Amino acid sequence: MTPTVYIVVGPTAVGKTKYAIELAQKLQTEIISADARQCYQELNIGVARPNNEELAQVKHHFIASHSVQEKINAGLFEQYALAKTDELLAKFESVVMVGGTGLYIKAFVEGMDEIPVIDPALRSQIQEDLSSKGIDWLQAQVKALDPNYWAIADQGEQQNTQRLSRALEVMIGTGQSILSFQQQTKKRRSFNIQKIGLEMPRAHLYERINQRVVQMVNMGLEEEVSALRPQFHLNALQTVGYQEWLPYF
Numbered sequence: 001m002t003p004t005v006y007i008v009v010g011p012t013a014v015g016k017t018k019y020a021i022e023l024a025q026k027l028q029t030e031i032i033s034a035d036a037r038q039c040y041q042e043l044n045i046g047v048a049r050p051n052n053e054e055l056a057q058v059k060h061h062f063i064a065s066h067s068v069q070e071k072i073n074a075g076l077f078e079q080y081a082l083a084k085t086d087e088l089l090a091k092f093e094s095v096v097m098v099g100g101t102g103l104y105i106k107a108f109v110e111g112m113d114e115i116p117v118i119d120p121a122l123r124s125q126i127q128e129d130l131s132s133k134g135i136d137w138l139q140a141q142v143k144a145l146d147p148n149y150w151a152i153a154d155q156g157e158q159q160n161t162q163r164l165s166r167a168l169e170v171m172i173g174t175g176q177s178i179l180s181f182q183q184q185t186k187k188r189r190s191f192n193i194q195k196i197g198l199e200m201p202r203a204h205l206y207e208r209i210n211q212r213v214v215q216m217v218n219m220g221l222e223e224e225v226s227a228l229r230p231q232f233h234l235n236a237l238q239t240v241g242y243q244e245w246l247p248y249f
Contacts, residue, residue: 034099111187
């Protein structure tokens, strides 16, 4: 049999974690998370990290594996996930991946182009300007300096400060749009890839999302975010579920 990676995808709160665990148990294998935020040790409630009971059912990788002080991106995830896949396929006939973050899955499946190193001072300046001027400033900068990227970015990307900051720093730092570094030829993998997309009626999905937010607050999300405020300048904290608390505080 050809070694296979089953990638479980779908919108927030559709039930990816539960499905992936059941699938991994049936396949007698382990799970690689493809979530760009659940990998951080300091982020728990606000990223809907699998709970201890779920983690005990099947061994997970790339969950609480890094600190918010580390800079994790799609390229690094590609390297990590490929190495971990090789390790697991040496023991099992298949692996389950679940996410999460579409760009991370795309990197794993198709590969990423190398982007020149950006001056850390430029990145820091963009983050400072973002903190003082807000997302409207960032959106205007990207729209003006890299209109091609802005034109193809979906609504989610246009609200994602991490993606927008990256696009802006690449444009300023290299003089080229981040689109110019996209992989033109998909890399070939030594294993089969099978994607499984979960969905449900939108009204039911929205109800589940609303319930999840209430549950997060009841679990202590406010306290979790408050404790992280001194680190809000870090890239890992430029994310949905945390930044929205600033006006409240």
